[in-house]
Amino acid sequence: MIYQVDNQKLKVKIQDIQDDHMYIAMMSLDELKTCYREYHITERSLLRCEETSMLNQNIIIPHRQYYYGLINLINARDVFVKKDSLAFFIFKNLFLVVVIDDEDHHISEVFQSSSDYVLEKGVSITRLVYYFLSELISRDYQYIEDLQEEIEDLESHDSEEESIHFTNQLRQLSKELLLLRNYYDNLVIIGEDLQMNHHHIFEDDDMRYFEIFTRRIERLSNNVQMLRELLSQAYEAHQSKLDYKLNKTMQFFTVVTTVFMPLTLIAGWYGMNFKNMPELSSPYGYLSVILVSVSVVVLLMLWFKKKKFL
Known part of the structure; x- marks a missing residue:
């Protein structure tokens, strides 16, 4: 048109x-x-x-x-x-x-x-x-x-x-x-x-x-x-x-890893069963290890909380 x-x-x-x-x-x-x-x-x-x-x-x-x-x-x-x-x-x-x-x-x-x-x-x-x-x-x-x-x-x-x-x-x-x-x-x-x-x-x-x-x-x-x-x-x-979510996840695993590292050391140390280890024959040895482990966990948790990791 x-x-x-x-x-x-x-x-x-x-x-x-x-x-x-x-x-x-x-x-x-x-x-x-x-x-x-x-x-x-x-x-x-x-x-x-x-x-x-x-x-x-x-x-x-x-x-x-x-x-x-x-x-x-x-x-x-x-x-x-x-x-x-x-x-x-x-x-x-x-x-x-x-x-x-x-x-x-x-x-x-x-x-x-x-x-x-x-x-x-x-x-x-x-x-x-x-x-x-x-x-x-x-x-x-x-x-x-x-x-x-x-x-x-x-x-x-x-x-x-x-x-x-x-x-x-x-x-x-x-x-x-x-x-x-x-x-x-x-x-x-x-x-x-x-x-x-x-x-x-x-x-x-x-x-x-x-x-x-x-x-x-x-x-x-x-x-x-x-x-x-x-x-x-x-x-x-x-x-x-x-990234924030990933950082929070990594922070959680870091805390868990840090807490269990000294516990792993204690378990490995007292799990060696050498003949002359005094704790093996002590009636309070088992309880002492438990108290030490709990103390480590509590102290670490308090420290993480103070540093605002938790």
């Missing part, structure tokens, strides 16, 4: 496109294959749509007459689900969106809403591109807030009984945040490249829109980095709990 969006939104055909009007269009990759020459799109750009559609990256390439870009969208709420993907071509008076994968119809919704919105704000190719790209990431702020709440909720349920589950969840979230950070970094590159305005496709007065878009992506990237730091702090706090 192709819309002329000068004063009102009018559906037109390819042959109706004129240089003195502004247009926004959306089609599938199969549709583009049948008419790419009419848009003066090179065969190499068409092949890029097929070659790069399987890659998990976002790219933008300036050509002499247009920009070519590819975006693999990530759902910040679940980064491991199948991604929507699209290619786009930016001419001086035409913004063409090529849908490669859009199972949830998110790209179609963004296309319709952005083309309607630009009529209210004044039409230019820069604003068409800006509103479309901004709409693509409009939900991400809420998704990132949801991720923050998930991390905080995970911290509140950090317990010894759920240690393994907690650690697995941390690892999963860490992978998600790393993917999100790379995703936004790629979008920043797209925004910066658009600001360079190769071949003067965009109006100079409107270049601030791409600067605003780039700053928004940078804020999202910074928010993701903040969540990664929050996740790191949660892991360190969890590890500190485990």
Whole structure:
């Protein structure tokens, strides 16, 4: 579908496109294959749509007459689900969106809403591109807030009984945040490249829109980095709990070992049964050893308590 969006939104055909009007269009990759020459799109750009559609990256390439870009969208709420993907071509008076994968119809919704919105704000190719790209990431702020709440909720349920589950969840979230950070970094590159305005496709007065878009992506990237730091702090706090528990266990065994060392010495000493040992023939020998052993235990326990080992 192709819309002329000068004063009102009018559906037109390819042959109706004129240089003195502004247009926004959306089609599938199969549709583009049948008419790419009419848009003066090179065969190499068409092949890029097929070659790069399987890659998990976002790219933008300036050509002499247009920009070519590819975006693999990530759902910040679940980064491991199948991604929507699209290619786009930016001419001086035409913004063409090529849908490669859009199972949830998110790209179609963004296309319709952005083309309607630009009529209210004044039409230019820069604003068409800006509103479309901004709409693509409009939900991400809420998704990132949801991720923050998930991390905080995970911290509140950090317990010894759920240690393994907690650690697995941390690892999963860490992978998600790393993917999100790379995703936004790629979008920043797209925004910066658009600001360079190769071949003067965009109006100079409107270049601030791409600067605003780039700053928004940078804020999202910074928010993701903040969540990664929050996740790191949660892991360190969890590890500190485990270390404290281990230290208490080791302290207990140290006390037990220290108490039994002198008792083992006494038992070994008086268990040698030499002929001339006076305690062997003494009627109080057995009782004396018991009293000495008990005294050693009591003294050691008092000493440990004084040193706050118990």
